[in-house]
Amino acid sequence: QKEVEQNSGPLSVPEGAIASLNCTYSDRGSQSFFWYRQYSGKSPELIMFIYSNGDKEDGRFTAQLNKASQYVSLLIRDSQPSDSATYLCAVSNTGNQFYFGTGTSLTVIP
Amino acid sequence: NAGVTQTPKFRILKIGQSMTLQCAQDMNHNYMYWYRQDPGMGLKLIYYSVGAGITDKGEVPNGYNVSRSTTEDFPLRLELAAPSQTSVYFCASSQTGIGEAFFGQGTRLTVV
Numbered sequence A: 001q002k003e004v005e006q007n008s009g010p011l012s013v014p015e016g017a018i019a020s021l022n023c024t025y026s027d028r029g030s031q032s033f034f035w036y037r038q039y040s041g042k043s044p045e046l047i048m049f050i051y052s053n054g055d056k057e058d059g060r061f062t063a064q065l066n067k068a069s070q071y072v073s074l075l076i077r078d079s080q081p082s083d084s085a086t087y088l089c090a091v092s093n094t095g096n097q098f099y100f101g102t103g104t105s106l107t108v109i110p
Numbered sequence B: 001n002a003g004v005t006q007t008p009k010f011r012i013l014k015i016g017q018s019m020t021l022q023c024a025q026d027m028n029h030n031y032m033y034w035y036r037q038d039p040g041m042g043l044k045l046i047y048y049s050v051g052a053g054i055t056d057k058g059e060v061p062n063g064y065n066v067s068r069s070t071t072e073d074f075p076l077r078l079e080l081a082a083p084s085q086t087s088v089y090f091c092a093s094s095q096t097g098i099g100e101a102f103f104g105q106g107t108r109l110t111v112v
Helices: none
Strands: A004-006 A011-014 A019-025 A032-038 A045-050 A054-058 A061-066 A071-076 A085-092 A098-100 A104-109 B004-007 B010-013 B019-025 B031-037 B043-051 B054-057 B064-066 B076-078 B087-094 B107-111
Touching (some): A019 A085, A032 A071, A045 A071, A071 A085, A098 B043, B019 B031, B043 B064
Parallel strands (some): B010 B107
Antiparallel strands (some): A032 A045, A032 A085, A061 A071, B031 B087, B087 B107
16 A cells, blocks of 8 residues: 555644645655645645655745655745645656645645 | 546436546646545545556546546546545546646535
């Protein structure tokens, strides 16, 4: 069973703060790592992807990957109320399948 | 600029009825996926396809069937609907299988 684990939250941060979202995965053969944002009643949309160890920055978002620890995280700087959503961690393996965590609910308080 | 299109958006089925959820993509992606999402839960893979004519089971395939006769279409068939199949169903596609997956808008299915 390939598992992707996330803290379900809810995570609440004040506007302007840094939100830190974490994810661990069990399959060492995983190749690609994704963070999706899902607003209530909507479909998931891609925020970030990362393939290599280290950090990847895109605007206010930074993805961090540590394959040795089987750990991937997402940092959201200068959090805005519009960032309030559920964040899904997804992992893709050599079998061309995507496995999703249960998601972390984030609320940014104005 | 349609991307992944799912129909219908909403459906109510009676126990024992059957239906087909439609999914079409216009991005010429090889890989297509069906997921279900129960309240407060992540996405569970039902079936996936790596190309026309090729399908395989995911984590939760029981009670479902799929076919992939063309690159564009990947319908999901529910036979003998059960209340446990009440869920939101998402279809997704990906060019490479390890790259970004694009999602349809979802089908909210209720079985009563």
